[in-house]
Amino acid sequence: MARALRAESMKIVPPGKKKCVWMEAGVVSYKLCDNNYDCPTCVYDHAMQTKVARQKESMEMKPVGAPPEKFTATWVEKMMMLPASGRKCRYMITGEIGRKICPSAYECGTCSFDRMMQQRLQAEPLPVETPTQVAGFELADGFYYHEGHTWARPEYGGRVRVGLDDFAQRLLGKLSQIEMPNIGHELKQGEAGFSVKRNGETARVLSPIDGIVSRVNEKLLDHPELMNSSPYQDGWFAIIEPTKLRKNLKDLYYGEEAHTFTSDERERLFSMANDDLNIAADGGVSVEDISGELEEKEWGKLVKAFLRSK
Amino acid sequence: MKSKGGSSTLSKSITICSLGPLDDMITEHVAGHISNRCGLQYKISSRMDSPKYAFDEKRGQYNSKLILKRLTELSHNSLKFLAITQVDLFVPILKYVFGLAQVGGQCSIISTYRLRAQFYGHEPNQDLLMDRMGKTALHELGHSLGLTHCRDRRCVMYSSTNIADTDFKRSDFCPTCFELFRWQLENCGIRIKPRMPQF
Ligand SMILES: [Zn+2]
């Protein structure tokens, strides 16, 4: 809270966060986007639209005098007051493309460029910045993590991409098969949504959020090793149309919390792997294939303990 | 066998021992550091053989868990036993370790291998090596006394994944870990000053 207030007073946009279009347009002085630029489903956008509409009404009734409040224009109207060269496309605001000026009046719903971007962004995972090293494991910043070692990354239009984290990838090791749910299948946070196989054993993977599967990564069917080589990007599992996103995100680890969670899991894994002797190790990135090295331990048992599935 | 610190019995001191060849300066520095930080008495015991039995062909490294197991089988007439070696150590599921200890046990082992500046392609730096050795030794001693990893990145009980973590942390316990450390020693009948070294 204190940090948020400080950021607000200095109008700094923290890394990984993006300005709300209302802030970008200068209608409000500070507001970060918390709905992935999916304005039609955004509670804040609805509230602001209503506020502006009301303000306009009251001004019509009392046309004289300075406006008591500044909420007299919507963000689209404010942007349209700028010279044409200043009307940034929403994908430029989010940094997805270098320079693109809106050719219409921010009617994203009917914009063909918008449609193309939506499709492109769905097909290809967004690039991931160099992951942070935490206790010998990689964590991608800006991702939300479930305690079953899956991640969720909100993207455009309110959709969410999901996958397995680096910890799970190293723990599972080389997989022979990854099984995906059908498109249209309903997933529930904390319930099994996918399954992975190795040497004839199966482990279930929990879904990090509630929602409907809208796309699966078909490349994984033939190349399960993508999950090992690129857990946060090319090895993504599916795209979900979330049904309880705000509530779900509150139950996931983010930022510092994700770091602490990973360190704790590392300690837990280490003591499970070395339960014959109560030892503590100082040092060490984990090996690439953890279960490969723990041949004497049962893969299924070890994996279930960390993927937290039955 | 050298000993320092006067009247206290051996069973209340820390024994430091090298496994295989090691510069005496290192052993003495580690001993001095431990004694300086927590007022514990120490003795430096005569060198033991290089841990050839723990060599892993596949890894080209030494399995620190096997060494620790071997050390615990020997009887040591001291409160804690710290072994120092030059060989590269690993433990199952980790690519390498700087040190390994039994939590609340008697023995621990540390290696100079990845603490030397040369390992990272830098010029030899004796002061840096001594600083890293001191931190690693104190960390393992903490484990031996039952302390687990601390979340404070500056605390010597923070778990170092890489050398940058070791260089970042201080050579002292945070106030919480220090209190725990002191309490554990008291349980062993050893009183040290309640001073909080400049943390
Ligand atoms: Zn440790």
Ligand SMILES: [Zn+2]
């Ligand atoms: Zn501490």
